[in-house]
Amino acid sequence: MSLVTIGGVAILLYLVGLQVVVFGLGVLSWSSLRREQHAAEDVRLFDMVSSVTTPPVSVIVPAYNEERGIADVVRSLAMLRYPLLEIVVVNDGSTDGTLRCLQEAFDLYEVDMPIRPQVPAKPVRATYRTRLPLPILVVDKENGGKGDAINAGINVTRYPYFLATDADIVLDDECLLRMMRPVAEDRKRVIAVGGNVRPLNGSMIRRGKVTKVDLPRTRVEISQILEYLRSFVAARPGWSRMNALVLISGALGLFQKAAVVEVGGFRRGHLGEDMELTMRLHRHGRDRRRDHRIVYAPDAVAWTEVPASTAVLRRQRIRWHRGLMQVTAEYWRMMFRPRYGILGTFAWPVFVLFELLAPVLELIGYLTAPVIVMSGIVDPTRALALVVVALAIGILNTALAVYLDDRFGHYGQARHAARLLWMAVVEHFGIRQRTVWWRVRAMFWRGEARWGDMGRSGVGNLGRRAA
Amino acid sequence: MTSTGLIVVIAVGACACTLVVLFSYKIVMGAKRRFEGVRRAAYIAVIGELAARGSYPTGILSDWAADRVFRSTLQGFVALVEGVERSRLLQVAQDLGIIDDEVGRLRSRRTKQRVRAAQALAAFGDPLTARALSTAINDRAAAVRVNALAGLSRIGEPELVAKILRTVDSETEWDAARIMDQLVALGAPAVPALLSYLGDLRAGAPRYATMAIQTLGAIGDLSSQRVLLDGLHHPEVELRAASAGALQRMGSVGAVPGLIEAMRDREAVVRIRAAKSLGESFDESAVDALAHGLRDPEWWVRKNSAESLTRLPGGVGALQEALRGSDEFARDAAREQLMIMGVPAGAPVDTTPINGQTDGSADGDWIAEQLDQLDTGFAQRPGVPDTPTPGTRHPSSR
Numbered sequence: 038m039s040l041v042t043i044g045g046v047a048i049l050l051y052l053v054g055l056q057v058v059v060f061g062l063g064v065l066s067w068s069s070l071r072r073e074q075h076a077a078e079d080v081r082l083f084d085m086v087s088s089v090t091t092p093p094v095s096v097i098v099p100a101y102n103e104e105r106g107i108a109d110v111v112r113s114l115a116m117l118r119y120p121l122l123e124i125v126v127v128n129d130g131s132t133d134g135t136l137r138c139l140q141e142a143f144d145l146y147e148v149d150m151p152i153r154p155q156v157p158a159k160p161v162r163a164t165y166r167t168r169l170p171l172p173i174l175v176v177d178k179e180n181g182g183k184g185d186a187i188n189a190g191i192n193v194t195r196y197p198y199f200l201a202t203d204a205d206i207v208l209d210d211e212c213l214l215r216m217m218r219p220v221a222e223d224r225k226r227v228i229a230v231g232g233n234v235r236p237l238n239g240s241m242i243r244r245g246k247v248t249k250v251d252l253p254r255t256r257v258e259i260s261q262i263l264e265y266l267r268s269f270v271a272a273r274p275g276w277s278r279m280n281a282l283v284l285i286s287g288a289l290g291l292f293q294k295a296a297v298v299e300v301g302g303f304r305r306g307h308l309g310e311d312m313e314l315t316m317r318l319h320r321h322g323r324d325r326r327r328d329h330r331i332v333y334a335p336d337a338v339a340w341t342e343v344p345a346s347t348a349v350l351r352r353q354r355i356r357w358h359r360g361l362m363q364v365t366a367e368y369w370r371m372m373f374r375p376r377y378g379i380l381g382t383f384a385w386p387v388f389v390l391f392e393l394l395a396p397v398l399e400l401i402g403y404l405t406a407p408v409i410v411m412s413g414i415v416d417p418t419r420a421l422a423l424v425v426v427a428l429a430i431g432i433l434n435t436a437l438a439v440y441l442d443d444r445f446g447h448y449g450q451a452r453h454a455a456r457l458l459w460m461a462v463v464e465h466f467g468i469r470q471r472t473v474w475w476r477v478r479a480m481f482w483r484g485e486a487r488w489g490d491m492g493r494s495g496v497g498n499l500g501r502r503a504a
Numbered sequence: 505m506t507s508t509g510l511i512v513v514i515a516v517g518a519c520a521c522t523l524v525v526l527f528s529y530k531i532v533m534g535a536k537r538r539f540e541g542v543r544r545a546a547y548i549a550v551i552g553e554l555a556a557r558g559s560y561p562t563g564i565l566s567d568w569a570a571d572r573v574f575r576s577t578l579q580g581f582v583a584l585v586e587g588v589e590r591s592r593l594l595q596v597a598q599d600l601g602i603i604d605d606e607v608g609r610l611r612s613r614r615t616k617q618r619v620r621a622a623q624a625l626a627a628f629g630d631p632l633t634a635r636a637l638s639t640a641i642n643d644r645a646a647a648v649r650v651n652a653l654a655g656l657s658r659i660g661e662p663e664l665v666a667k668i669l670r671t672v673d674s675e676t677e678w679d680a681a682r683i684m685d686q687l688v689a690l691g692a693p694a695v696p697a698l699l700s701y702l703g704d705l706r707a708g709a710p711r712y713a714t715m716a717i718q719t720l721g722a723i724g725d726l727s728s729q730r731v732l733l734d735g736l737h738h739p740e741v742e743l744r745a746a747s748a749g750a751l752q753r754m755g756s757v758g759a760v761p762g763l764i765e766a767m768r769d770r771e772a773v774v775r776i777r778a779a780k781s782l783g784e785s786f787d788e789s790a791v792d793a794l795a796h797g798l799r800d801p802e803w804w805v806r807k808n809s810a811e812s813l814t815r816l817p818g819g820v821g822a823l824q825e826a827l828r829g830s831d832e833f834a835r836d837a838a839r840e841q842l843m844i845m846g847v848p849a850g851a852p853v854d855t856t857p858i859n860g861q862t863d864g865s866a867d868g869d870w871i872a873e874q875l876d877q878l879d880t881g882f883a884q885r886p887g888v889p890d891t892p893t894p895g896t897r898h899p900s901s902r
Contacts, residue, residue, distance in 0.1 A: 222678040421512070458523050
């Protein structure tokens with residue numbers, strides 16, 4: 038048997054394995070979502086709003102050059118349905134008018150605030166409070182990146198839990214309440230909760246709230262909606278059920294402050310600081326034989342702007358993949374270690390194999406397939422059949438994600454269904470391969486991995502705004 | 505057809521069928537949701553009319569009574585309104601047999617059915633269902649028990665509260681919290697049961713003692729003051745802090761000596777809450793302790809003390825005195841509070857006596873004593889200096 042044949046068979050097995058794992062996760066997510074939905078219907082969730090036993094939460098919003106949307110985002114956070122919260126906006130050395138916007142919108146005045154350096158962060162220049170009856174605190178600090186900004190926020194927060202979010206995100210009214218439910222159910226064990234992040238593009242916003250969900254116009258944006266559905270709806274509920282979530286999205290993550298402080302806070306200057314922290318929390322807890330849980334709350338929904346242009350999307354994907362590489366380099370020792378439970382023996386190896394290495398193997402497959410067929414090693418008809426089967430399974434997995442998403446009640450119109458399902462088919466012809474190429478570039482080319490202008494229009498300027 | 509061709513046909517066929525079925529499913533579900541929305545809007549209008557008028561054509565409503573959308577809308581409406589409107593809607597629910605149906609479902613073998621029934625009966629809060637609900641608080645499903653208790657709280661059945669509190673320690677944290685919520689809704693009649701649950705705090709605390717203390721605080725009944733004052737001496741810091749916070753709601757002069765003592769607690773979190781609670785007492789005798797609080801090593805104690813002083817007779821004078829004193833922290837806290845109040849820094853000092861002590865420098869010994877005691881305090885952790893942000897003083901201080 039030639040080397041090419043062995044390689045071909047290996048890649049075939051890899052593709053089959055990938056789709057089987059994705060399908061298995063989809064089924065497990067389906068079961069988890071059903072269970073979660075039933076539980077959510079049974080509990081008296083809204084009693085939390087008026088309950089004296091509900092733990093207070095600090096919301097940390099790191100902001101770097103976000104003058105276009107920061108005021109709207111903070112206003113929307115101030116309207117969250119939660120009994121006791123404080124909003125800490127960290128201006129991370131913005132070079133635009135972010136701080137001025139906040140000062141004008143919220144009538145800020147400078148105050149002395151205690152800063153307890155529990156986690157490392159760049160120096161704070163000033164702290165501000167608002168004269169409005171809102172629990173808003175603004176921290177102005179030197180630029181240090183997102184992780185550094187969140188750390189600065191941690192150092193000034195008062196409450197035992199904090200929600201780390203982005204300055205371009207819109208949270209549903211009950212998002213925080215739903216994220217805190219797992220904590221309120223089991224305060225001793227639950228140390229972090231991830232939420233369900235959805236693309237905002239195309240939807241209608243009124244006064245900082247999403248009032249009508251719609252699909253964007255471009256293929257670039259719709260294909261990202263499918264990606265988010267596959268990740269947040271058809272995979273994370275399954276991982277969460279196994280207590281093997283490897284990532285709590287930096288856009289929407291709730292953490293027990295003491296646990297984060299104990300591990301040293303967010304890693305500064307890291308491209309995948311959210312994933313790195315999640316893995317560090319897992320490792321720290323399991324090394325000390327603590328029965329900690331890092332869970333996912335699918336019904337806690339937030340909306341974020343996704344890149345609308347190919348150039349911005351490319352930069353984002355390259356950065357994400359570099360971040361994944363950094364995390365893998367630091368935590369590869371956790372693989373196949375029973376001490377880390379399902380995370381170490383299954384979830385983390387699967388993640389590395391099917392996320393980190395996928396683009397390389399897929400590219401090798403694309404390049405070698407014609408050679409294998411033309412050299413007569415594999416019958417062209419059989420090769421075509423394999424491609425068709427692999428495509429069919431991929432489409433079915435996306436269809437499963439679209440089906441699972443139906444319980445959230447979004448994209449319910451016929452044209453939504455038609456466009457999503459059509460995109461589930463056509464994304465395999467060009468869009469997928471383009472992403473593979475970007476990720477391969479992230480692995481083998483230097484540069485392009487810095488934080489840059491994401492071309493955001495600001496939450497207040499996005500989508501089809503209500504009149 | 506070859507086997508390869510067959511595989512391709514099956515794959516493509518399965519894929520196409522799935523997409524068509526899913527497309528149809530999405531359309532049907534979307535239409536169903538829209539139809540439900542239209543029905544709900546119509547029902548809201550009708551139920552609003554029923555609540556306002558009281559008379560209605562029974563025949564039409566009987567047809568609607570079987571619709572779960574109508575039931576859930578009615579249920580939601582009843583939970584929102586009070587008084588005559590509520591009585592009218594309850595009458596509608598009784599006339600249509602909805603409440604009897606729910607009582608029947610409460611005996612169902614299926615947990616889901618029982619939970620739904622308990623939720624409905626909790627929303628209706630019909631006194632005639634008290635017996636059924638009192639049986640349901642022994643149900644094996646926690647969701648049924650909690651909802652039954654919510655119904656009983658709404659009806660007002662305090663004697664059953666003690667019964668559920670006897671077993672609250674075996675509930676999960678979530679369910680215990682929801683039970684406590686219902687006790688808050690029940691109000692003062694729940695206090696004896698809560699006090700009985702807490703027992704003698706000096707002898708030990710039950711599992712959910714902190715929640716029970718928070719609940720007593722939310723109810724705010726004076727009869728619980730003695731237990732809360734005992735809680736201020738409990739070895740567990742969480743319980744002491746909860747007690748100090750709970751006394752805030754009472755706003756009672758009787759709690760002032762205990763809270764003044766709590767201002768000397770070694771844990772900052774207790775002092776923070778005690779400072780806040782003293783402000784609610786509106787008692788002049790708390791001014792001294794709060795003036796001491798302005799010099800506390802913990803920022804939030806200083807902040808709360810300054811805020812509380814503005815509520816007490818002679819408190820503004822104490823702030824102005826602090827502004828002229830030698831303590832930098834006290835000056836900052838006082839300055840910010842006076843600025844918020846709109847009192848200029850150079851305004852004449854309020855000469856209302858603050859128990860004969862106006863000179864901040866005399867408190868040096870007391871502060872030193874506090875600093876000695878604070879070996880494990882919140883603000884005294886190694887490497888955690890509690891200094892104001894450098895360069896963040898208010899412009900007026902420069």
